[in-house]
């Protein structure tokens with residue numbers, strides 16, 4: 001009887017499997033012909049290695065939103081993001097929601113990050129941490145005549161993030177400068193290597209990762225968690241350092257480099273430093289003719305979004321509509337088969353299909369699109385964010401923090417944090433006229449790398465090195481395009 005039942009069951013399994021295969025084939029056909037003639041995933045948005053997008057304006061915005069706000073559930077979007085970010089596991093051993101397919105990890109990580117962000121919202125306290133971080137970084141000028149600008153900003157931002165955001169048990173000055181620099185340098189190198197497919201580069205990841213672990217341990221961040229936060233699922237401090245620091249420092253560097261020579265902006269930063277309030281951050285014309293500090297930060301993030309392209313993996317056979325069709329089918333017919341998709345309904349879904357393509361929402365392209373931002377779209381002009389001229393279409397197209405359910409939860413905190421860090425720096429460093437330290441500029445601005453020729457040094461009236469700027473910033477050669485910076489000239 002038992003044997004008969006087994007034979008019966010296995011015959012039934014074969015029938016079901018054949019049936020499912022046939023359904024699968026016809027659904028593939030239906031879904032691909034449907035997708036090729038209707039909305040589905042946008043094709044005009046720049047896909048990897050397919051060259052420039054032909055879509056512009058509203059159509060490009062729709063394409064990006066179709067990727068970032070798809071029909072699928074949040075759990076499915078988490079999976080789709082994790083698959084496209086797999087390289088970050090290899091490079092950094094991350095275990096956060098950017099790389100994990102688990103919806104539980106997503107919820108736990110987001111809750112922990114929100115907890116940390118809330119605690120870091122005391123702006124006078126955060127400013128104090130930033131001021132101490134600037135002093136700690138300037139202290140290295142006791143041993144050297146100059147500090148490279150990127151190293152300077154990386155160090156300040158890392159100390160501020162560790163003490164003011166992650167609440168490590170230390171003061172900014174007590175954090176060992178060598179290991180601060182080492183952590184910043186190794187993260188940047190590992191980030192670059194994570195994109196490489198060369199076997200030699202891949203082999204170099206492990207020893208560099210080990211060096212990073214050692215330096216983080218020296219800074220009081222062993223790989224097991226941070227006090228005050230329940231780290232049951234997360235073990236690696238980089239889970240927080242990467243999303244927070246790796247984005248922030250570049251926005252600080254570019255915002256400061258674009259505006260440090262503008263008297264009006266520096267004066268606004270001074271007012272903001274004395275009273276770090278939302279009002280002083282958001283108000284235009286605090287000093288006559290100047291943009292708000294928020295506008296400066298947002299203009300940096302418009303032209304140089306730290307996450308220039310946001311990836312999502314979708315199965316090669318043109319889902320997610322297909323996934324949804326199969327999922328609905330499986331739910332409606334109690335088939336005793338295991339199909340390519342295994343979703344428990346609790347959010348612990350996992351797409352087991354073998355082949356994926358990664359689609360990218362091209363944030364940088366949409367934020368520089370001339371049909372949305374005008375012919376001067378690549379000009380650094382914070383005044384374009386003035387409420388009187390900022391259009392609803394521009395509002396929709398300005399998405400440095402992503403969009404939809406997985407949008408950045410630091411979107412409110414991060415811009416203000418950049419402003420506070422800038423205010424602390426501007427108190428000590430300017431373009432060579434009044435402050436004790438001077439920023440000397442290189443030929444062009446960098447991003448993660450490329451800050452050659454930029455450095456900070458003590459001001460000396462006999463210096464032969466002259467900063468290549470005037471008091472109103474006239475000859476600032478902007479990285480993107482020289483030109484109409486007149487709007488941000490201050491008093």
Ligand code: HEM
Nearest residue numbers: 113243244247248306307400401402406407408409410414
């Ligand atoms: C200038 C600074 C920042 C930028 C430009 C930025 C950018 C982004 C972007 C584009 C996303 C969406 C990713 C996607 O859709 O796949 C994102 C998500 C996220 N960011 Fe940020 N971020 C910044 C700062 C921060 C900070 C300070 C934190 C604090 C921990 C943070 C935590 C997160 C988290 C937890 C998510 C995932 C949210 C979710 O899955 O629901 N970010 N960020």
